[in-house]
Amino acid sequence: MAEQGKIRVLIVDDIAETRDNLEKLLFFEKDIEVVAKASTGREAVALSKQYQPDVVLMDINMPDMDGIAATEAMISQVPTTQVIMMSVQGEQDYLRRSMLAGAREFLIKPISAEDLYNAIRHVYRLRTTQRVAVAASTTETGGDGGGPDHGQIIAVFSPKGGVGTSSIAANLAVTLRQQTNKKVALVDGNLILGDLGVIMNMVSNKTVADLANRIAELDRDLLYDVLATHTTQVKVMLAPPNPQMGELVTSDHLRAILDMMRKEFDYVVVDTPSSFQDRALAILDMADRIAVLMTLEMTCIKNIKLFLEVAELLEYSQEKILLVLNKADSRLGIRVENVEETIRHKVTHQIANAAHEMTLAINQGLPMVIEKRGHQTAKDIAKLAAILSDDQSGASTKKDKDSPSSEPAQANRGGLFSRLIAKR
Ligand SMILES: Nc1ncnc2c1ncn2[C@@H]1O[C@H](COP(=O)(O)OP(=O)(O)OP(=O)(O)O)[C@@H](O)[C@H]1O
Ligand SMILES: [Mg+2]
Numbered sequence: 313m314a315e316q317g318k319i320r321v322l323i324v325d326d327i328a329e330t331r332d333n334l335e336k337l338l339f340f341e342k343d344i345e346v347v348a349k350a351s352t353g354r355e356a357v358a359l360s361k362q363y364q365p366d367v368v369l370m371d372i373n374m375p376d377m378d379g380i381a382a383t384e385a386m387i388s389q390v391p392t393t394q395v396i397m398m399s400v401q402g403e404q405d406y407l408r409r410s411m412l413a414g415a416r417e418f419l420i421k422p423i424s425a426e427d428l429y430n431a432i433r434h435v436y437r438l439r440t441t442q443r444v445a446v447a448a449s450t451t452e453t454g455g456d457g458g459g460p461d462h463g464q465i466i467a468v469f470s471p472k473g474g475v476g477t478s479s480i481a482a483n484l485a486v487t488l489r490q491q492t493n494k495k496v497a498l499v500d501g502n503l504i505l506g507d508l509g510v511i512m513n514m515v516s517n518k519t520v521a522d523l524a525n526r527i528a529e530l531d532r533d534l535l536y537d538v539l540a541t542h543t544t545q546v547k548v549m550l551a552p553p554n555p556q557m558g559e560l561v562t563s564d565h566l567r568a569i570l571d572m573m574r575k576e577f578d579y580v581v582v583d584t585p586s587s588f589q590d591r592a593l594a595i596l597d598m599a600d601r602i603a604v605l606m607t608l609e610m611t612c613i614k615n616i617k618l619f620l621e622v623a624e625l626l627e628y629s630q631e632k633i634l635l636v637l638n639k640a641d642s643r644l645g646i647r648v649e650n651v652e653e654t655i656r657h658k659v660t661h662q663i664a665n666a667a668h669e670m671t672l673a674i675n676q677g678l679p680m681v682i683e684k685r686g687h688q689t690a691k692d693i694a695k696l697a698a699i700l701s702d703d704q705s706g707a708s709t710k711k712d713k714d715s716p717s718s719e720p721a722q723a724n725r726g727g728l729f730s731r732l733i734a735k736r
Pocket of ligand 2: 478502
């Protein structure tokens, strides 16, 4: 363990030769130690409890319990263990299922020594920051997930990309500030390819990655040091400058950061990635309200239906979800009433289509609600802000977060798949 400064590894593979080869590859690495080897998924789960390894090299195809099921079982019992999945195929579906189960890396056999060392050291670094973040968030919150004096986290989300999440999040934050004059923050939750820097026309040499790096020291001063101030006085947390740095920000970092932000701000608007992976789920779990954006396009409607089903399985309350039709236009051949019938959910609010103005606003780096206040789209965004700021259901959704089946219990779980399985 850390006492000896070595990364403790458990090898899991049903083929003895593969186990031995991996062990040989790791033998001369001074900072890595193989603490146990397992030939089945079940044995691996038992050994992980006994040895508490830092990293598990997990074969995906095994006869009794496959690598995905073993990963889920393992992560629910030893949450800080980092799993590297190994497969002979690089299929997208395998990769997706592994990540949903909570695996951190995916290696395709035959694995080169270099890739193996890099992967082990990379996930071990993630483990270290994850542990610190959990500790930081527990001491900060006392583990209760928030209290009555905290502001609202508003996640702007769509299960389909390109629907307008970033544009609406930016305009909503500015409008909330203008309408209420309260403390408003805007967070770019798209850690890999964040767009808020462009939309708000802001550059900063500090981003969320700087907080993730120093998560154990996270306090008010450090938080404000990283936030950039927009001319509207909205405080903006920008995405890391490149995808590599974005990768290092974990869901635990996000939880700790958002938890601190809701103590400091009345409204924290988060531009949330279109994904069901850990980091997006962490934001959605923590949100008091989720503005779920849709457009009148069949592919989007299909994803919205799926998202609403998932939200129900995750026990998000009805009040938490606000379904918003963006780019609303009566000429698209689909009627809102018919969509509501299909998805069995009311569309709470509509934002008019303004293709030209929105794109121009993005290109000028000036949110549309500043320059084009009188435009129907800006008025619709203002109405949405009014709905969210007048809203009293924050209290009930906070209760939802504090309930035992919700956020705290889920915090250590890896991925959507394992969480839904655990609820069965
Ligand atoms: N109400 C609207 N009317 C017309 N166009 C809009 C509206 N809202 C957003 N758009 C346009 O939709 C496009 C995508 O916007 P944006 O980048 O905000 O979407 P996104 O959902 O964040 O996309 P991504 O999935 O890439 O992050 C942009 O061209 C933007 O101008
Ligand atoms: Mg976006």
